[in-house]
Amino acid sequence: MNIKFKNEIIEFELIRRKRKSLCIRIEKNGDVKVIAPMKLNKEYILDFVLKKSDWIISKKSEIREMQSKLIKREFKDKSTFMYLGKECPIKLIYNEKLKKVEITIKSNNSENINKKENECFYFEIKTNTYNEEILRKALEKWYREKTLEIVIQRVDLYSCKFTDKVTGVKVKEQKRRWASINIKNEIFFNWRISMAPLEVIDYIVVHEMCHMDFRNHSKDFWRRVAEVMPFYKIYHNYLKENGANMYI
Numbered sequence: 001m002n003i004k005f006k007n008e009i010i011e012f013e014l015i016r017r018k019r020k021s022l023c024i025r026i027e028k029n030g031d032v033k034v035i036a037p038m039k040l041n042k043e044y045i046l047d048f049v050l051k052k053s054d055w056i057i058s059k060k061s062e063i064r065e066m067q068s069k070l071i072k073r074e075f076k077d078k079s080t081f082m083y084l085g086k087e088c089p090i091k092l093i094y095n096e097k098l099k100k101v102e103i104t105i106k107s108n109n110s111e112n113i114n115k116k117e118n119e120c121f122y123f124e125i126k127t128n129t130y131n132e133e134i135l136r137k138a139l140e141k142w143y144r145e146k147t148l149e150i151v152i153q154r155v156d157l158y159s160c161k162f163t164d165k166v167t168g169v170k171v172k173e174q175k176r177r178w179a180s181i182n183i184k185n186e187i188f189f190n191w192r193i194s195m196a197p198l199e200v201i202d203y204i205v206v207h208e209m210c211h212m213d214f215r216n217h218s219k220d221f222w223r224r225v226a227e228v229m230p231f232y233k234i235y236h237n238y239l240k241e242n243g244a245n246m247y248i
Contacts, residue, residue, distance in 0.1 A: 001034075003046055005053035012049060016040075022048050026059045028244070030067075066244045073248055075135045081123060082246055083146075085197030090123040098128040101138035139248050140191065147171050147194040154205045155187070161228050164212040178239060181208045183215075195246040196238070203235035 002011040012024075012032035022045065023035040036045050049056070073081060080087040083105060107121040127135060148171045155166050168186035179189045187208045193201055206229050214221035225232050 001042075001046070003050055003053070005050060005057070008057060010049065010053060010056055014042075014045065024049070024052055024056065026056065026063065028063070030060050030063045032056060032060070069245070071245050075125075075130070075132050081139065081248055082195035083121075083123075084194065085200065086121070088122050090125055092130075093124065093126045094128070094130070095126055096128050098126060101128070101135060102126040103138060103142045136248055143194055143248070144171050144191040147189060147191050150194055150198075150201060151187075151189050151205060154202055155209070158202070158206055158209055158228065162209055162212055166209065166212075178204045178243075179208045181211045185212055192246045196242070200235045200238050203229060203232050204239075206232070 001014050002009050004010075010032065012034050015033055015035045016038050017035055019035065019037055021037070022040070025033045025035065027033065034045060034049060071080065071087070073079060075090065075092065077092055078089050080089050082088070088105070102125070104124045104126075105121055106124050123139075125135065125139075127138075129135070148169070151171070152169050155169055159165060164185060166185050166187055168184070170186065170188050171191045172188050174180065174188065174190040177190060178193055179187060181187045187205075189204070193204055196204075207225060210221060210224045210228065213224050229235075
C-alpha cells in the first residue's frame, strides 16, 4: 500500500495479525511495515499512517544517512572488523592443512590489547578456505565467545550496585536489541556487542540490570540508570550512531 504526503510517496507493507493495536516498524533497509489487527478497515490504517508520516520520513532519512556511512566488511587483507570500538584490519594466512579456521586478535605492540587505549591491533585469521560464509561463521563464533567472556566480567563488576542478582548470562542472535532480560533475571546479550567500546558494553549491562528494579522505561528507570552511570546518554548515542557498522 502507499499514501502521498507532501511531495513524497510512502510505500508500506500491511501485515495483519491477531493484535489489538496498530504498529509501524521501519526495517534496517528502510522498508516500512504496518502491523494491524485482522479486521481493522483500510481507511483507518491509511489515516493512521498519514498522521505518522513526518516520523516515517524522518526515520527513513536517518537510515539513508547511516547507510551512506556503512563500512564494507570483506574477508580481504586490510578490510576491517570492529572490536572494542576500534576498526581492526584482518590478516589472512592460508594453510590448506588446517582442520578449521583459527582466529586471534593481535596487538602490533605484542602487549595486552585491553590495557592501552591507543594501541593498534588486528585480526589474524588462519584459514584453509576463502569461502566467505565459512569465514563469517568462524568470526561470529569468535565474537560470541568474546562477548560472553566480557559481559560475565562486567555483570560481576556492577552487581554490588544492585540488591537483586543476575541469575544467568547468555549470548544469542538478537536482530533488534542489544540485550534483554526476563522475569527470572537472566540476561541475553546480542553477540555483536563486543564490537563496541568497553564503556558502551558497560552501559548495555547496566541498562539491563536496572530492569531488575524497573521492568519498563519509565522516568524512574532512567533515573536509576543515571545513578549507576551518570553519563549513560553518551554511550546510548554511540549505539545509535555506530550500531549499523557493528556487523560482519
